Amino acid sequence: MKIGLPRTFIYYVDHLDWERFFAILGHEVVVPSLPGDELLNLGQPHCNTDACLAVKHYHGHVVDLLPKVDALFVPQLVSLKKGSNCCPKVIAIPMLVRNAFPQGTVLSPGIDANHPLWTNWEVLKLAKRLSNDPRKILRALEHFRNRFSFPPPEDGSGHSTGKAIGLLGHPYSVSDPALNLDLIDRIRRYGYQVVTPNTWIDRQAWQTKPGKAFGCKDVHWDCGQRLVDTAGYYLENPEIEGIITVTFFGCGIDAFVEEIYRSRLSQEKPYLTLTFDEHTGEAGLITRLEAFLDMMSRRKN
Amino acid sequence: MAENSGKLLLTFPHAGDYYLAIGHLFETMGYEILVPPQTSQRTLDLGAKYAPEQACMPFKLTLGNLLEAIEEGATVVAMVGGRTGMCRLAYYSELYRKILLENGFEVELVPLKLKKEFWHAVKRHHPDLKLSTFLRGLVEMLLKMRALEVIRERYLFLHPCEEKAGSCKVLANELKARLQEVKGIRAILKFTREARKAFEGIPVREREDLLTVAYIGEFFMTIDQFATHRVEETLGTLGVRVIPTDSFSDFFIGSIKPVKWINALFPTYKHQIKKLAKPYINRVIGGHALESVGQSIYYSRKGFDGMIHVYPFACMPEVVSTSILPTVSEQHGIPILSLSFDEQTGEAGLNTRLEAFVDMLRRKKRNP
Numbered sequence: 001m002k003i004g005l006p007r008t009f010i011y012y013v014d015h016l017d018w019e020r021f022f023a024i025l026g027h028e029v030v031v032p033s034l035p036g037d038e039l040l041n042l043g044q045p046h047c048n049t050d051a052c053l054a055v056k057h058y059h060g061h062v063v064d065l066l067p068k069v070d071a072l073f074v075p076q077l078v079s080l081k082k083g084s085n086c087c088p089k090v091i092a093i094p095m096l097v098r099n100a101f102p103q104g105t106v107l108s109p110g111i112d113a114n115h116p117l118w119t120n121w122e123v124l125k126l127a128k129r130l131s132n133d134p135r136k137i138l139r140a141l142e143h144f145r146n147r148f149s150f151p152p153p154e155d156g157s158g159h160s161t162g163k164a165i166g167l168l169g170h171p172y173s174v175s176d177p178a179l180n181l182d183l184i185d186r187i188r189r190y191g192y193q194v195v196t197p198n199t200w201i202d203r204q205a206w207q208t209k210p211g212k213a214f215g216c217k218d219v220h221w222d223c224g225q226r227l228v229d230t231a232g233y234y235l236e237n238p239e240i241e242g243i244i245t246v247t248f249f250g251c252g253i254d255a256f257v258e259e260i261y262r263s264r265l266s267q268e269k270p271y272l273t274l275t276f277d278e279h280t281g282e283a284g285l286i287t288r289l290e291a292f293l294d295m296m297s298r299r300k301n
Numbered sequence: 302m303a304e305n306s307g308k309l310l311l312t313f314p315h316a317g318d319y320y321l322a323i324g325h326l327f328e329t330m331g332y333e334i335l336v337p338p339q340t341s342q343r344t345l346d347l348g349a350k351y352a353p354e355q356a357c358m359p360f361k362l363t364l365g366n367l368l369e370a371i372e373e374g375a376t377v378v379a380m381v382g383g384r385t386g387m388c389r390l391a392y393y394s395e396l397y398r399k400i401l402l403e404n405g406f407e408v409e410l411v412p413l414k415l416k417k418e419f420w421h422a423v424k425r426h427h428p429d430l431k432l433s434t435f436l437r438g439l440v441e442m443l444l445k446m447r448a449l450e451v452i453r454e455r456y457l458f459l460h461p462c463e464e465k466a467g468s469c470k471v472l473a474n475e476l477k478a479r480l481q482e483v484k485g486i487r488a489i490l491k492f493t494r495e496a497r498k499a500f501e502g503i504p505v506r507e508r509e510d511l512l513t514v515a516y517i518g519e520f521f522m523t524i525d526q527f528a529t530h531r532v533e534e535t536l537g538t539l540g541v542r543v544i545p546t547d548s549f550s551d552f553f554i555g556s557i558k559p560v561k562w563i564n565a566l567f568p569t570y571k572h573q574i575k576k577l578a579k580p581y582i583n584r585v586i587g588g589h590a591l592e593s594v595g596q597s598i599y600y601s602r603k604g605f606d607g608m609i610h611v612y613p614f615a616c617m618p619e620v621v622s623t624s625i626l627p628t629v630s631e632q633h634g635i636p637i638l639s640l641s642f643d644e645q646t647g648e649a650g651l652n653t654r655l656e657a658f659v660d661m662l663r664r665k666k667r668n669p
Contacts, residue, residue, distance in 0.1 A: 048624045050615050050641065078584070085387045088587040092621040095582055099625050110584075217395045220387070252617040255355035256392055263403060 001027045001130065003107070004069035006061030008036075008179075009054040010077055010090055012171035013223065015199070016111075016147045018073060024140040025131040032064040036178020039064055044278065046100040053179055053248040053277055054172050055089055055096065062097055062104070071105040072097065078112035081222040085114075087253050090223075111148070113222075120145065164193035165296075166234040168227055168261075169246035169254075171197070173276070180246055180276055181285050187244075190293055195240060197230040205229035210236060216260045224257040231261035235268060242270040242296045249277035270296045309333065309426055311377040312370035313413070314363035315340045317524040318453070319549050321480055322445035323413070327379065329438035331427045337370035340527040344369055349644050351400050357389055358613035358643050359521035362528055364397060371406050377426070379411045385556070387587030388618050415439070415553055437486070444489040445480065446550040451493055452476050455500040457533055457543045462505040469503055512541045512662050515600035517593050518611035519619050522642060523547050529611050530648050532640065532655065536609065539659045543609070546596050547589070574599055581625045588618030594625055601635035606662045608635060614643035636662060 003022055005011065019029050032039055036057070043060025065072060074094045079085045089096075094108035107129070109122040123144050127137040165187055167174050174196045177185065184194050205211070210232025211218070211225065219225050234240040243265055247254040258273065265271050272292040274285070311332040313323045324334045338344070340362060348365025367378050378401070380394050398410050411422045424430055452473050460469035476496050483492045514536065522528050523545065533543045554560055555571065564571040574595030582591045597608045610626060612619035623639050630637045638658040640651065 048620055051620050051624070055620075076584075085587075088387055088590070088617040089621060091387070091584070091586045092582070092590070092618075095586075096621060096624055099581065099628050216399055220391050250355070250615045250620075252355070252357065252389055252615060255353045255357075255615075256389055256396060259353040259356075259396060260399065 001071065002030050002069040003027050004062075004065030004072045005029050005031055006058055006065065006072070006074070007031050008039075008061055008176055009058040009172050010075065010093060012175060013077060013080070013086070013090060016144060018075075021140050021143055022073075022130070024143060025127060025136050026133075027130060030065060030069050032061045034064050036176065040178060040278065047096075050250055052089065052250040054170075054251075055093070056278070057172075057176075057179060058093060059097070059100060062101060066101060066104050071107050074106050074108050076108045076110045078110055079114050079222065080111070081225075082113045084218075084220050084222040084225060087221060087223060113148075119148070162193055163239055163241050164195045166230075166237075166240040166243045167194060167196045167246055168231055168234070168243060168258075169197075170223055170227075170251075173246045173248060173251075179248070180274070181280060181282055183244075183246060183274070183285075183289075186286075186289060187293075190289075192293070195234075197226055201230050201233050202226065205233060211261075214261050214264055219253075219257060219260070221253050221257075224253045227254075227257050228260055231265055235261075235265055240269070241300075242292065243272070244292070245271075245273045247273065247275050249275050270299060309377055310335050310375050311379055311411070312337055312367060312375035313379040314366040315344075315525070315527075316363075316521070316549070317526055318449050318477060319446060319524065321477065322442045322449060322549075323379070325445050325484075326438045326442035329441060330423055330430055330435060332377070335370050335373060335375045337366040337375075338373075340366060340525065344527075345644055351404060355615060356396075357616050358528060359519070359525075360389065360393060360396070361644070362521075362525065363393070364400065367397065367401070368406070371401075371408060375408065377409045377411055379413045381413050381552075385414070387585070388616070390588070415556055441484075441486060441489060443550050443553060444486060444493070445483075446548070446553075448480055448483075448489060448493040448496060449477070450545070450548045450550060452480075452496055454545055455497060457537060457545065459500055459503055459505055460537045461511060461540050461542050462508050464504040464506050469500070472499060472503060508540055510540055510663055510666075512606045512659065512666065513604075514541055514543055514607045514609050514662075515596060515605050516543050516545050516609050516611070517547075517596045517600075518589065518609075519593075519613055519616050520547055520552065520589050522611040522613060524549060528613075529640075529642060530646065530651055532609065532611065532651070535652060535655055536659070539656065541659055541662075544600070544605070546600070547592065581629060582621070586618050586621060588616060590618035590622040593619065593622040594629055597626060597629050597635060597637055598633055601633045606636070606666060607658070608637040609658075610637055610639040612639070612641055614641045636665065 005018060022029050039060035040057045042063045043056045043058065046059045047056045062072060074097050076094045077086045077090050094106055098106050107126060109126045110119065112119050124141055127140045131137055173180060187194050211228035213232045213235055214228065219228065234243050245258055270292065309332060311327050312335045315337050320336050324336055327334050344365035345362055347368045348361035352361045352364050380397060385391050394410055394412060401408055412418050420435060456469050456473045463469050480492060483489050516523055516533060536543050563569060574592055577598040578591045578595030581594050585591055593610060626637050626639060
């Protein structure tokens with residue numbers, strides 16, 4: 001069976017290695033073939049205007065994949081960390097996809113760290129639907145259970161060696177060049193290393209709770225608290241010379257989460273917020289980036 | 302902790318007319334209260350100035366209420382919104398605290414919820430407070446909320462048909478003013494019965510072109526008239542009977558565990574809404590998204606002419622329901638108008654859309 005895997009938004013949010021899961025069960029994973037910005041254009045007509053960029057992009061991936069696959073994989077990520085929940089739009093993405101594309105087959109097991117037994121049952125049901133071999137089913141379930149932990153297992157994305165700019169943002173904002181106009185590469189071309197939220201920082205933060213530096217209670221969104229903790233790590237780490245928050249217009253979580261760390265962080269280190277949406281132009285981005293980097297080098301001298 | 306706790310002057314968001322009930326609760330417990338000034342453009346501007354730019358409108362408005370009250374001397378702030386649900390509401394109190402602290406407003410926060418935390422917070426201020434008084438205060442608050450809801454519901458039901466323009470409004474205002482002074486469980490219940498009766502005395506006329514719509518959407522928007530530019534009144538003047546679908550009293554009562562179990566097991570209103578929404582929204586995602594979808598189907602089955610769906614711009618759960626409502630509208634044959642609100646909403650554009658929608662409803666009714 002060909003299973004379509006949109007490679008944005010919730011694909012980045014989890015570290016569960018679904019490709020391997022489907023490989024164990026003997027299925028082929030298909031990913032979109034078009035470049036990211038074309039996918040964004042494809043997705044927009046299917047979305048509400050005030051949906052965030054990530055949701056629109058996701059719909060574009062679905063449009064591209066639907067004719068090529070037997071089923072789409074759109075898990076329902078309710079919570080990735082016990083005691084928190086995911087962004088409402090993340091939770092609702094299978095509902096949105098089914099609503100926009102009623103003709104497609106959508107596989108959407110529920111993943112909820114607050115209900116691990118139910119989650120295992122949902123994943124088991126999915127595996128049983130995709131294979132008749134009990135050994136494969138159990139191996140697939142085992143693979144999932146090993147990956148579904150908090151903090152997530154280390155994936156080799158380490159910390160920086162040397163001076164760097166720290167980025168703060170959700171994985172799809174920071175790592176998807178289609179959505180942030182190739183931001184990381186641009187910064188690197190100016191001669192800076194780039195650090196993004198990663199599993200190494202997550203594991204440190206799990207122990208030291210650097211987010212407490214900002215004096216607020218934990219937020220109830222797993223992705224949100226991750227940003228606060230990463231911001232705390234950037235604050236105390238002298239190798240992080242400047243910080244850029246990368247967000248999308250309409251991201252409800254970032255609106256609140258940034259407020260937690262922004263004032264303290266911007267008082268202590270050079271700080272910039274970049275808000276992206278469909279209208280973001282390259283020229284504006286370059287101007288702001290260059291001004292920020294100028295400010296950083298002036299500060300050094 | 303505020304060091305100027307020599308004087309405890311407590312305030313809370315305006316929340317439509319609900320300040321009457323919330324104020325009563327805190328007065329019963331022994332606080333001196335300060336009702337914030339009527340929500341106005343200044344409130345919104347003030348809130349927008351201190352709130353994050355992309356914060357949702359209820360946050361900006363309620364923050365504005367609190368700031369205006371603090372300007373007038375409030376030292377304690379009571380607020381709903383501590384770890385309730387998945388949307389931003391669960392973080393409101395914490396963010397208020399941070400913003401107020403950082404900007405030099407030294408106030409204490411009291412969490413208003415039906416949990417032990419509330420009792421402990423109030424006891425710190427009033428060590429002599431008896432549990433029976435506290436509980437009585439809560440019950441009276443809920444009863445006053447019900448009284449306000451009856452007044453609003455009757456007003457919206459009757460004012461499209463009133464013979465003398467403004468008669469319903471005058472009565473509603475009179476009743477609300479009287480409610481301020483009513484004390485005691487029996488007296489409030491009596492008042493509510495009399496209020497209902499009083500509306501029966503308003504002369505009404507038959508209207509052939511009368512329409513009925515349900516008022517659905519994000520909770521705060523459905524209870525606060527300023528936030529929605531008085532949409533419910535405009536609809537009334539256009540000959541539309543607006544039926545409110547959510548209430549603050551339900552919000553509180555629904556948060557108690559036993560009530561949650563009852564709603565899960567028995568075919569109550571809430572249970573039915575959830576069931577109707579299931580094919581579209583299969584679980585709670587925060588806010589009122591599930592209710593918005595379920596209620597449109599529920600009320601369409603009751604023969605309503607249409608739905609008015611209101612929500613703050615970029616409200617996360619309502620972005621989801623707004624995407625799904627057009628499908629519901631098509632599949633169930635029910636006209637739904639979705640209206641998003643923020644600081645930039647212009648009344649002219651809003652009224653144009655309302656008039657066009659009402660025209661369409663009328664034409665549909667004449668030629669089914």
